[in-house]
Amino acid sequence: MNFASDNIVGASAQVLQAIVQSNGGALPAYGNDEITKRVKAQFSAIFERDVSVFLVTTGTAANALALASAVPPWGLCICHQEAHVIDDECGAPEFFMHGAKLVGLPGVGGKLTAGTVSAYVRGLPKAVKQMPPKALSISQVTECGMVYGLDEIAALSQTCREHGLFLHMDGARFANALVSLGCTPAEMTWKQGVDILSFGGTKNGCLMAEAIVVFNPALAEALDYRAKRAGQIISKGRLIAAQFEGYFADDHWYANARHANRMATLLSEGLAAVPGVRLAWPTEANEVFPIVPKLVDQAFKAAGLQYLGWTEASLAEDERVGSDEALIRLVVSFATAEEEVRQLVDIARSAVSRQAAE
Numbered sequence: 001m002n003f004a005s006d007n008i009v010g011a012s013a014q015v016l017q018a019i020v021q022s023n024g025g026a027l028p029a030y031g032n033d034e035i036t037k038r039v040k041a042q043f044s045a046i047f048e049r050d051v052s053v054f055l056v057t058t059g060t061a062a063n064a065l066a067l068a069s070a071v072p073p074w075g076l077c078i079c080h081q082e083a084h085v086i087d088d089e090c091g092a093p094e095f096f097m098h099g100a101k102l103v104g105l106p107g108v109g110g111k112l113t114a115g116t117v118s119a120y121v122r123g124l125p126k127a128v129k130q131m132p133p134k135a136l137s138i139s140q141v142t143e144c145g146m147v148y149g150l151d152e153i154a155a156l157s158q159t160c161r162e163h164g165l166f167l168h169m170d171g172a173r174f175a176n177a178l179v180s181l182g183c184t185p186a187e188m189t190w191k192q193g194v195d196i197l198s199f200g201g202t203k204n205g206c207l208m209a210e211a212i213v214v215f216n217p218a219l220a221e222a223l224d225y226r227a228k229r230a231g232q233i234i235s236k237g238r239l240i241a242a243q244f245e246g247y248f249a250d251d252h253w254y255a256n257a258r259h260a261n262r263m264a265t266l267l268s269e270g271l272a273a274v275p276g277v278r279l280a281w282p283t284e285a286n287e288v289f290p291i292v293p294k295l296v297d298q299a300f301k302a303a304g305l306q307y308l309g310w311t312e313a314s315l316a317e318d319e320r321v322g323s324d325e326a327l328i329r330l331v332v333s334f335a336t337a338e339e340e341v342r343q344l345v346d347i348a349r350s351a352v353s354r355q356a357a358e
């Protein structure tokens, strides 16, 4: 069984079917086709306002290009110290920002607070030798599986306005956050002041489809040129757009995310009921971060389970991982079966009861 990430499974049948349906015949290349136009209009309908949309193939491309349009080469972009943009993209955002720097700040559960951002910005010397802060990037869902509430996004956005920063949201798991909060896409983004969004599709059912959704028109100006220079104006663009058509049809994206989040809740509740297991952070989307006795970690490995160990950097101050414990990350997806979740919990339970019996 594989709980390493939500991209270890293929695309959903509905998305694949949409690709096949869009495959026949000749259509204009480079996104000038009818399917791409329809999908762009669909994004505006979903977000309840006109938005500029740029379809790309990876989350890294979406983040790097979005940040490059928000931050000049002499600027700083603030993010959480464990953010994907600073930790897992091989410097792509900094490469595309042409000299601008990412600055990682701490925060429990991968979340930044308005207070932390504000204190950091206020503490920066105001001199020409100091790179000025120009943007804040937040991950929704965070790298620790937590979801920013609407009030938290609004507070961060307020801080951004006070200090002249653009607000970027890395929504690689946008749908999982959305169904977790039970709000609309508009409420989770521009209504709270988000300027630009990396909208993920791949982790929740697409083959390879992400979108940069721009709410602040100033940030859309040169994005098509930036995308071309990054090799992200896709020649058979209709097949990227087709994925989103399949993804949005019949609220498939909501259904996929609801399933994944439900599997995570089951997994989380099942594991938390095993003696000696506790959660590093609350399970709010499709990722579970249990702190397990080492013998459970060993039992998982012996059973051939695939998953990652995780860093303690974003634990609450009074929380520690003991020397006989391991902090691990378990990710579920639209394709995870309830039976797999049950089996995983059973392995943990059996390992603990075997030890108690010894």
Ligand SMILES: Cc1ncc(COP(=O)(O)O)c(C=O)c1O
Pocket: 057, 058, 059, 060, 061, 063, 084, 085, 139, 141, 142, 143, 170, 172, 173, 202
């Ligand atoms: C928070 C976050 N942002 C962005 C991405 C997208 O990365 P990729 O370039 O692998 O599509 C990921 C994927 O792991 C992620 O977890």
